[in-house]
Amino acid sequence: MGRFRYSYNFITGKWMLVTLAVILCLPVIIGISLGIRSADLLHDNGLIDLLFSSAWAPSKGEFGFLPFILSSLYVTIIAFVLAAPVCLLAAMYITQFSKPRMMKIMYPVADVMAGIPSVIYGMWGIIVIIPFVRDVLAPLFNVHTTGYSILSGGIVLAVMCIPYMLNMLIESFKTVPQGLRESALALGATHWQMVKHVVVRKSFPGILSAFGLGITKAFGETLAVMMVVGNVVQFSLNPFDPAYPLPALIANNFGEMMSIPMYDSALMFAALILLVVILIINLFFRYFIYRSKKIR
Amino acid sequence: MYNNENVILNQCPNTGKDSLNAISIRDLNVFADKTQILKSLNIDIPKHKITVILGPSGCGKTTLLKSMNRLTDLYKALEVSGQICIHGEDILLSHKDMSALRQKTGLLSQKPYPLPVSLYKNITYGPKLKGIKNKKILDKIVTRQLKEVGLWEEVKDRLNASPDCLSIGQQQRLCLARGLAVKPSIILADEPTSALDPTSSQIIEKQFMKIKKTYTIVLVTHVVRQAMRLADYVVFMHNGEIIETGGVEIFKNPKTDQMKEYLINGN
Ligand SMILES: Nc1ncnc2c1ncn2[C@@H]1O[C@H](COP(=O)(O)OP(=O)(O)O)[C@@H](O)[C@H]1O
Ligand SMILES: [Mg+2]
Numbered sequence: 001m002g003r004f005r006y007s008y009n010f011i012t013g014k015w016m017l018v019t020l021a022v023i024l025c026l027p028v029i030i031g032i033s034l035g036i037r038s039a040d041l042l043h044d045n046g047l048i049d050l051l052f053s054s055a056w057a058p059s060k061g062e063f064g065f066l067p068f069i070l071s072s073l074y075v076t077i078i079a080f081v082l083a084a085p086v087c088l089l090a091a092m093y094i095t096q097f098s099k100p101r102m103m104k105i106m107y108p109v110a111d112v113m114a115g116i117p118s119v120i121y122g123m124w125g126i127i128v129i130i131p132f133v134r135d136v137l138a139p140l141f142n143v144h145t146t147g148y149s150i151l152s153g154g155i156v157l158a159v160m161c162i163p164y165m166l167n168m169l170i171e172s173f174k175t176v177p178q179g180l181r182e183s184a185l186a187l188g189a190t191h192w193q194m195v196k197h198v199v200v201r202k203s204f205p206g207i208l209s210a211f212g213l214g215i216t217k218a219f220g221e222t223l224a225v226m227m228v229v230g231n232v233v234q235f236s237l238n239p240f241d242p243a244y245p246l247p248a249l250i251a252n253n254f255g256e257m258m259s260i261p262m263y264d265s266a267l268m269f270a271a272l273i274l275l276v277v278i279l280i281i282n283l284f285f286r287y288f289i290y291r292s293k294k295i296r
Numbered sequence: 297m298y299n300n301e302n303v304i305l306n307q308c309p310n311t312g313k314d315s316l317n318a319i320s321i322r323d324l325n326v327f328a329d330k331t332q333i334l335k336s337l338n339i340d341i342p343k344h345k346i347t348v349i350l351g352p353s354g355c356g357k358t359t360l361l362k363s364m365n366r367l368t369d370l371y372k373a374l375e376v377s378g379q380i381c382i383h384g385e386d387i388l389l390s391h392k393d394m395s396a397l398r399q400k401t402g403l404l405s406q407k408p409y410p411l412p413v414s415l416y417k418n419i420t421y422g423p424k425l426k427g428i429k430n431k432k433i434l435d436k437i438v439t440r441q442l443k444e445v446g447l448w449e450e451v452k453d454r455l456n457a458s459p460d461c462l463s464i465g466q467q468q469r470l471c472l473a474r475g476l477a478v479k480p481s482i483i484l485a486d487e488p489t490s491a492l493d494p495t496s497s498q499i500i501e502k503q504f505m506k507i508k509k510t511y512t513i514v515l516v517t518h519v520v521r522q523a524m525r526l527a528d529y530v531v532f533m534h535n536g537e538i539i540e541t542g543g544v545e546i547f548k549n550p551k552t553d554q555m556k557e558y559l560i561n562g563n
Contacts, residue, residue: 099372179409182367183471186403187422188395188478197421202412294458 031275038269041262056233063266067235071243072219078154079218083161084211091169096195113163122227125156130228138240145240148230156228157218165214172206173199205289212285216278222247246274308381318343318482318512324378326359333359335536346504346513348523351533357516361484365401402475404485408467410459415451418470422478441473445503465496482512501526520559
């Protein structure tokens with residue numbers, strides 16, 4: 001019995017280690033395999049040219065990823081700028097000002113929102129957001145647009161990010177101890193000053209994590225954006241113009257990637273860029289979370 | 297939330313400058329939904345003395361203390377009525393300047409809750425809310441308050457560090473210093489040593505003995521021995537009611553059975 005238990009422990013212990021190792025290695029494995037598959041393209045065109053050229057003609061062997069990268073960034077920034085303040089204020093209101101019942105209503109709503117498949121968000125974007133952008137917002141700015149645009153992509157993405165960011169923000173605001181809040185009030189702070197000086201500051205690392213999650217989520221989201229963003233290879237600062245984010249490029253052309261030389265390698269490279277950017281965003285936020293925990 | 301119609305007619309008992317009492321509580325009732333937490337309390341808290349509110353857990357000590365600086369406002373379920381007079385003013389009446397009202401008292405809670413800012417800013421938080429901006433004055437306040445709680449020598453070289461680097465006992469003294477920095481006349485302490493080790497507890501107790509010359513201290517505790525060490529005046533509570541009040545002699549000659557029993561069992 002003792003022996004059996006020993007080997008049983010040994011095996012389960014080992015297996016846990018193995019599974020852990022697999023999980024830890026996964027991003028590396030994915031990165032390496034993408035790197036290997038895009039090596040041909042890198043060798044032929046050179047990294048600088050791939051990242052900073054905007055000439056995109058796969059049949060001529062021209063692969064400039066700049067428009068895709070910038071499109072992705074632009075759509076993500078718009079989504080973040082729209083969603084972050086909404087989530088921050090809503091989370092603040094729910095945890096600091098409203099009745100506790102509010103929170104009980106909010107959680108299931110956010111969960112449902114997070115669980116809706118992205119294709120539904122895409123459909124909703126086409127039915128609601130596109131006409132809204134075309135017929136309501138564009139006339140306000142005196143521009144003409146089909147509605148399939150960076151702005152539409154940003155709005156749809158913003159809505160998709162909200163449940164994740166909101167949940168995380170609520171969680172981190174909730175962890176601020178009641179005693180700490182009371183301490184600030186006892187020192188003469190008004191309710192709003194207490195929220196601003198104590199709750200927000202205390203949960204600042206949590207706020208950063210929530211924002212980081214929202215941004216990476218927006219940057220990697222594929223289907224819903226693809227359905228509303230227009231998918232035109234260009235980069236324009238006008239948010240009413242269409243664009244072509246990286247994930248859309250991959251998803252749209254994956255079926256025909258063998259038909260043009262180097263095209264498969266190019267799509268692998270696009271995926272690699274996506275991975276690296278998300279990694280960079282994560283590291284960036286990690287660093288700031290670390291900093292904000294140390295210095296205050 | 298505050299039902300004060302009949303109280304307005306009553307005059308506030310004298311708690312002004314020339315009075316012997318710092319706080320006068322009359323007919324204080326607190327309800328949480330249908331259950332009554334505090335039952336018609338009447339207490340006069342003497343000035344420059346340590347008043348110990350003694351009683352078992354759940355008897356309403358914290359609620360009583362929180363009523364004294366209106367932190368009960370935070371709990372929507374609580375309904376407070378009656379009269380609590382500080383400086384000749386009933387603080388339960390609807391009040392315009394809640395900040396000023398709360399700054400009459402300094403709060404020390406069960407666990408130290410340093411603000412998530414540097415040691416220096418912990419002390420200056422209250423004074424800054426009062427509108428003091430002058431760096432020299434703020435520096436002086438920091439030095440004075442840290443010296444008053446005996447923390448100055450220990451932290452003077454790292455005023456810009458985070459309070460996380462202090463021991464829990466030091467943090468509690470920081471919280472005391474922070475409370476004193478708004479120049480309250482009253483200190484409300486809710487079992488301030490219950491999270492501390494014996495040595496840190498002793499330091500806090502010594503501080504209380506030292507500063508009671510200038511402050512009125514209301515100390516909540518469930519520890520009989522601590523009450524015996526510190527009390528000038530004792531309020532023994534049970535189930536939301538005041539059972540017995542008096543000077544230190546009531547530890548020797550408790551009049552009620554409940555108090556007798558608590559003195560025997562409550563160590
Ligand atoms: N916000 C509240 N809502 C409902 N009940 C409360 C609330 N605060 C305290 N109580 C109840 O009041 C009683 C006294 O609590 P408390 O004042 O914390 O006692 P003590 O500090 O003496 O341990 C307890 O039974 C507690 O459950
Ligand atoms: Mg208590």
